[in-house]
Amino acid sequence: MIAKLLYNLFAYPALSVAAHIAALFSPKLREGLRGRRRVAGQARAFRERNNTARVVLFHCASAGELEGIKPLAACCRERGFVPCVSYFSPSAKTALGPDSFAFADFSPFDSMHQVRAYLRALRPETVLISKHDVWPNLVWQCADMKIPVWLINGNFRGGSFKRWPGARAFHRAIHERLSGILTVSEEHAERARAIAGKHVFVASVGDSRFDRVLARAREQRNPLDGRQSILEQKRWIIGGSTHERDEILLLEAFAQIRHDHPGLGCLVVPHDPSESAVGRIEATAQQFGLTCAEVDRTTTAPDVLIVNRSGILADVYRYGTLAFVGGGFDRGVHSVIEPMAHGLAVICGPNTDVSREAQEAATEHLLFEITAADELVRIAADLLHQPMEDAARKFVMLRAGVVDRVLDTVLPRHAA
Known part of the structure; x- marks a missing residue:
């Protein structure tokens, strides 16, 4: 796959170098880089304590997206699964709470080796990516390892660069490996189909953030x-x-x-x-x-x-x-x-x-x-x-x- 080769040989190494340089000036970036170096070991330790658990791994970008997947995590527990979460931004930690997820940590660096090591350590049955934080090697490695990987709360904005002629082929190479895409509306579903192609299951089901904010408002926290x-x-x-x-x-x-x-x-x-x-x-x-x-x-x-x-x-x-x-x-x-x-x-x-x-x-x-x-x-x-x-x-x-x-x-x- 040309997109996979280009990403791993050129794009990802360039992103990695840029991130490490930027981290010299950003405490938040430094925290993220430090956290990512240990995620596979943390996942392995969690699995040693929970060897038979049926893990569902959620992935999100930051605090807002994490809030939106909390009701999904709670329902996973009710169905007998063990919800875990990876997140990109340190801001997500402010939204974690004590009991929402059995395991929570940064997402791994998006290299083939580190994503594969992380997935082998955590052994999720299913991976659910929320909204738009779709990392190429996370999707490709899940697909290669036969782990179902879905995009949920899918948000595909009109005029997105993903639909530009040069970028569409690259993003199709990622999205066509998804098990399916569940979007927030039919309008977004149509845009998802244009990017992912006709062979990927796409459906409009709504946005779980509405469930979360409604439940939280009803709790009447002070x-x-x-x-x-x-x-x-x-x-x-x-x-x-x-x-x-x-x-x-x-x-x-x-x-x-x-x-x-x-x-x-x-x-x-x-x-x-x-x-x-x-x-x-x-x-x-x-x-x-x-x-x-x-x-x-x-x-x-x-x-x-x-x-x-x-x-x-x-x-x-x-x-x-x-x-x-x-x-x-x-x-x-x-x-x-x-x-x-x-x-x-x-x-x-x-x-x-x-x-x-x-x-x-x-x-x-x-x-x-x-x-x-x-x-x-x-x-x-x-x-x-x-x-x-x-x-x-x-x-x-x-x-x-x-x-x-x-x-x-x-x-x-x-x-x-």
């Missing part, structure tokens, strides 16, 4: 337990997973909104929690004449409250009246279904092309794209006057129920 007295002092606009441009626009608008709603506060959860993010938000708040404090460092409710923690945003939305979701002025809006599961309408920047559910929510007038602060002021005033709790929750509920459809397809037989 991630800011102990700060309840502060939160009860105001109603809150939640700025979720914000970047710098989101924060400037949100706080500029909020400075105007609060004049008509003096009992309203703005709770901001930055996309990359850090001391620099806190300083950035504090400076922006001061610029617009707003008081500001971190939730763990105040006893009274300021105008702007910062939650500088990872892994709890999906639960923080429970405190909100309205959500502003970040990313819409950057690479693309972040999860809009997390706030909607709590009954919040969503406002965001204009870049929603990466999110099918954002576009569908906009069509149903549950999500509103803005480009300027005055638009946010106007739309927020309408939504604060007329909340959309039932409609937002219903949007998520109608798209849940995906887990059984996926597992009935990829795991047809219960474990003993």
